[in-house]
Amino acid sequence: MSRKISPAELSQHDSPSSLWLAINGLVYDLTAFAPSHPGGLQILLQHAGQDASVPYNKVHSPSLIRTSLPPTAQIGSSDSVQTPVPQIFSSVPTKPPLSTLISPHDFPLAAIPSLTPKATAFISSAATDCLTHRANSSLYSHLALRPRILINVSTPTTPLVTTILNCPVSSPIFISPTSLGKIIHPSGEKAIALACSNLDMAQTISTSASFTLSEILSGQNTSHPAFLQLYVDKNRVNSERVIEEAARNGVRAVMVTVDAPVPGKREADERIPTAAGGGTLAPMAGTAAAVGDGKGAALGRVMGGYIDDSFSWEDLGWVKGLLPEGVKLVLKGVQTAADAVRAMETGLVDGIVISNHGGRSLDTATGTILVLLELQRCCPGCLTGWRC
Ligand code: HEM
Ligand SMILES: Cc1cc2nc3c(=O)[nH]c(=O)nc-3n(C[C@H](O)[C@H](O)[C@H](O)COP(=O)(O)O)c2cc1C
Numbered sequence: 530m531s532r533k534i535s536p537a538e539l540s541q542h543d544s545p546s547s548l549w550l551a552i553n554g555l556v557y558d559l560t561a562f563a564p565s566h567p568g569g570l571q572i573l574l575q576h577a578g579q580d581a582s583v584p585y586n587k588v589h590s591p592s593l594i595r596t597s598l599p600p601t602a603q604i605g606s607s608d609s610v611q612t613p614v615p616q617i618f619s620s621v622p623t624k625p626p627l628s629t630l631i632s633p634h635d636f637p638l639a640a641i642p643s644l645t646p647k648a649t650a651f652i653s654s655a656a657t658d659c660l661t662h663r664a665n666s667s668l669y670s671h672l673a674l675r676p677r678i679l680i681n682v683s684t685p686t687t688p689l690v691t692t693i694l695n696c697p698v699s700s701p702i703f704i705s706p707t708s709l710g711k712i713i714h715p716s717g718e719k720a721i722a723l724a725c726s727n728l729d730m731a732q733t734i735s736t737s738a739s740f741t742l743s744e745i746l747s748g749q750n751t752s753h754p755a756f757l758q759l760y761v762d763k764n765r766v767n768s769e770r771v772i773e774e775a776a777r778n779g780v781r782a783v784m785v786t787v788d789a790p791v792p793g794k795r796e797a798d799e800r801i802p803t804a805a806g807g808g809t810l811a812p813m814a815g816t817a818a819a820v821g822d823g824k825g826a827a828l829g830r831v832m833g834g835y836i837d838d839s840f841s842w843e844d845l846g847w848v849k850g851l852l853p854e855g856v857k858l859v860l861k862g863v864q865t866a867a868d869a870v871r872a873m874e875t876g877l878v879d880g881i882v883i884s885n886h887g888g889r890s891l892d893t894a895t896g897t898i899l900v901l902l903e904l905q906r907c908c909p910g911c912l913t914g915w916r917c
Contacts, residue, residue: 543578656793662888664896696754699729706758708737788862792833866907
């Protein structure tokens with residue numbers, strides 16, 4: 530039986546040398562864990578000696594703390610449970626009917642009134658002067674389609690079933706990984722999983738998803754192919770654990786993100802204090818302050834502190850060695866023909882994603898469609914020669 534800990538006793542442990550928190554009715558000793566919390570020490574200190582259910586539940590799944598800390602860190606129970614109110618939505622939660630959204634551009638416009646300014650900035654911002662971000666879309670306007678004529682198109686034959694990384698899917702489009710799904714909707718990546726399952730599409734799940742892989746993929750009858758996006762952790766043991774969990778959950782590929790060894794300078798995100806939007810994401814402010822670098826409040830930079838910036842070609846063998854038979858290894862964020870060739874020549878990589886992180890990482894990097902043309906010209910084998 531766990532010991533009942535009173536609010537008075539809890540409040541004694543409010544410093545880095547003894548840091549206790551009550552979360553969803555249980556009291557945890559986070560003294561050892563706090564300095565390495567990927568979201569920063571400050572947010573934990575801000576709530577030290579108190580009930581932290583609300584800030585915790587806003588970004589984390591209920592099981593995360595139970596599964597990440599050793600059992601000895603759970604030191605008792607507490608009565609002082611705050612109701613975890615999901616406060617990410619502003620006061621205008623209604624959205625227009627789906628049938629009125631005519632183009633993909635209509636979706637962000639419809640979503641923005643429901644989101645806090647901070648969430649909007651996190652989702653829409655790109656690096657520095659946003660040159661790459663803009664080039665990604667504007668370059669398409671310089672490419673023309675060359676239609677052939679007098680072809681009977683009354684029964685189009687575009688294949689509706691195809692494969693991605695050997696997985697049968699209904700469309701040659703897959704869902705890219707995006708972090709912190711809960712700041713958009715309380716169901717976050719779980720809702721995306723359901724949609725993918727209904728549509729037979731593949732989903733890539735971010736290392737920084739709001740839920741664990743098991744929560745996203747288990748227990749809700751999802752049957753779609755799932756890929757894990759991996760940011761390699763400075764503490765490699767953490768990455769090994771994530772890959773093990775992915776394998777247990779039937780993930781079919783691991784996509785190592787290689788275009789963001791350091792976080793992009795997303796100025797629109799940096800400019801918005803984390804308390805914006807009626808204070809709904811206030812805990813984030815503390816997290817940003819934890820970095821103590823005086824560079825604003827960008828969530829990406831704050832979150833990215835755990836990413837291993839020393840990860841290089843020499844380490845690919847280590848990742849490959851962790852993958853069970855049949856699980857593919859993909860590099861996400863290849864941006865030159867030279868690197869595409871190098872990836873292929875390693876003999877370890879099963880595929881590449883040509884991407885610059887939506888211009889969110891290194892500004893002035895080449896627009897994605899130009900990289901595709903570069904590959905077609907300089908190393909066409911890179912577009913056709915992968916094993917799957
Ligand atoms: C063992 C327990 C915990 C683990 C393993 C953990 C892990 C993480 C990780 C990996 C992130 C980076 C973003 C993400 O992946 O979602 C993060 C961010 C964050 N964590 Fe925790 N966390 C823990 C406990 C807590 C607690 C107790 C609180 C509440 C006080 C908290 C509040 C936050 C916040 C607010 C962020 C967002 C930071 C930002 O994006 O600015 N976490 N945490
Ligand atoms: C809000 C947001 C969060 C993202 N989070 C991640 C992430 O956690 N990991 C990752 O590899 N890419 C992440 N990305 C980048 C996307 O996966 C994708 O690369 C980007 O939207 C550009 O699309 P493209 O790769 O098809 O060009 C994120 C993008 C956005 C907009």
